[in-house]
Amino acid sequence: MINKNHVFIFPFILLGISCFFLDPYTQNIDKVLLQPSLTNGFSYIFGTDYIGRSYLDRLILGGINTIGLALIIVFTSSILGFFLGCYAAIRKGTIESFIMRLSDILMSMPGILLAIVIVAIFGNGVIELFIALVIVLIPRFIRFSHSITSRINTELYITIAKVAGSSKIQILKNEILPNSKNLLMQQSILSFSEVILEISALGFLGLGIPAPLPEWGAMLAESRNYFSTNPYLIILPGLCLMLVVLFLNYIGENLTINKREKNAIKN
């Protein structure tokens, strides 16, 4: 049931509910670069940015944008990568070596470099960013699920399932998926934090989510000119980014411990 790890979901639920009351676009010329203070009223509690937009609203909506996009990217690439990797491991032969070699080559390039190339080709926008990061992430899941599946494939229970007459899809569904579920989950969560960092890094370089939409990396980039007088402009988005990544890494690490404990109990 609910354990202490589930506590980390509540901030995200709060974020989701609060997005109905947010207004990150209205510019108040008389409230430009308002310092954060409790006397400002609730929506200006974190001050305003360089054209007078509420910084609290931009922070929250920026988080929702980044985390939501990262979630979709990780979901898509983990499912696609898992099936491609399993397919390669089960099929073997030229298809396997083709898929594995291609993912090896893609993995030998730094992720952000690959993403920059794809953004350079297709121009920047949300869909382009999505395609770029899915291409960056898929090879990792392919290799990962390929190695797990090849290892499981030699186990006795797979042979028994084959003898019992299960088809390849049944073996995938009944044997391989339950056995690699936990590891896949952990890999996804660790990649999730990495994708969040990559989205905001691209946003920082001006190649990420396009301008009027709030996003933490882009917020850092556009407040660079003001931060000597208004340090909160760079402290807040970076802190949010760091805390989210820290939470995700913490959850990812804890999942391993749980899995190990489970294995220890089984043995």
Next chain:
Amino acid sequence: MSRSINLLISMLFILLISFFLIRLAPGDPVLLMLGDRGNDPAQYKIMMENLGLNSSIYEQFKIYLMNVLSGNFGNSIVSGKSIVIELLPRWKASFELGVIVFIFSFFSGGALGVYMAYKFNTRAEKILSSSLLIIYCIPIFWLGLILISVFSLQLNLFPVSGRVGYEFDLIPYTGFYLIDSLIGDNYENYNFYAFFSCLNHMILPILTMSIVPMVSIAKITKVSILDVLKKDYILTAKSLGMNDVNIFFKHVLRNILVPVLTISSLYLINVTVAGAILTETIFSWPGIGRFLVTSVLSRDYPVIQIVILFIGVFILIVNIILEILVKIIDPKQRVKV
């Protein structure tokens, strides 16, 4: 054998990516490059000819391959200069920074890993490893901005950007400013001050760039030392009366060097290149990463093409060198099975 095939395929892939970059871009690249002169059909024809876009795609690839092999990389659209002339000084600037980061993160990460492994399960180790975990989660572009605001703007210790102070006029003998500042023939103390200025400009970028590789190397080193310390030969050495320092240098270090090098080699170079792109943008370091970002932002396709080619081939070469290095160090790989 399969290694060299892999290498050839990777090379071909990088060539293909850089070749199709111009051709896959949305809109007409020729019109984009001509800008205001796009309405003139004669100019359009000349540009098509220059880029070699009016032959078949197979022909075009052949021409591109010949150009690359003969070192003819074309001109930048923005500056109009030859790309090689634009690229080389920037390449050297990045290389200078990258090598120092590589060495610094390898040794500091290794030292931290050794310390954590020998103090395993003590309070100091727990505090250190959890603080390393927190440091690892700091986005490096944010870290760079914070470092600038603390050390440059508040404390005035280090400069904000650039490679060397404006008062120094270095002659680029080698392109690496740390070396150039020392070998220049100048009046007394000028060389020393120039060298100090270069070093001063480098400290913040090095700190920013080496955080992520340092923490990962520390983790790998710690895990592999803990693994080795459980082995029987360590117990034997202990029972023979060897002290800890001797055991470390004669047994532990030799056995962890190979796994640490092999695991970190590919990862380390990727992280360094990725870090360079962000760090150079923050600190206005005139390197290849910043060149790439500015040319992507100004849609300078020929430059992007060549920069991608350079970085890709560079990563391949570094990987080969590291692999050969591992083969030299590891006696197990020298014996043919």
